[in-house]
Amino acid sequence: MSEADPATDAATSVHCTRCGAESAPALERAPFPTELGERVLRHTCRDCWQAWRAMAIKIINEYRLSLVDPAHQDALMEQLAIFLKLPGTDAEATNVEVGTPPAP
Numbered sequence: 001m002s003e004a005d006p007a008t009d010a011a012t013s014v015h016c017t018r019c020g021a022e023s024a025p026a027l028e029r030a031p032f033p034t035e036l037g038e039r040v041l042r043h044t045c046r047d048c049w050q051a052w053r054a055m056a057i058k059i060i061n062e063y064r065l066s067l068v069d070p071a072h073q074d075a076l077m078e079q080l081a082i083f084l085k086l087p088g089t090d091a092e093a094t095n096v097e098v099g100t101p102p103a104p
């Protein structure tokens with residue numbers, strides 16, 4: 001307890017884009033070794049991450065996603081970005097075919 005560092009403490013809270021909390025507990029590390037994982041770390045509180053984990057299980061079961069299938073992984077990550085309201089989520093960057101024809 002001799003090296004308490006306020007700077008380290010500050011880095012453990014985030015302004016969560018999903019629930020709007022300005023100083024909510026942050027995740028300890030990025031949940032994925034990707035740019036998206038880094039965005040989750042910077043913009044999502046622990047409570048909302050737990051909420052996503054519960055939602056992810058429902059999505060995986062409901063749509064029978066296989067996490068060894070890259071296309072399914074992409075679909076899940078897209079849902080994640082929407083669910084967590086991550087900034088920088090590009091709605092046009094969808095590569096999931098849902099059977100809708102392109103807009104005229």
Ligand SMILES: [Zn+2]
Pocket residue numbers: 016017018019020021024044045046047048049
């Ligand atoms: Zn939150």
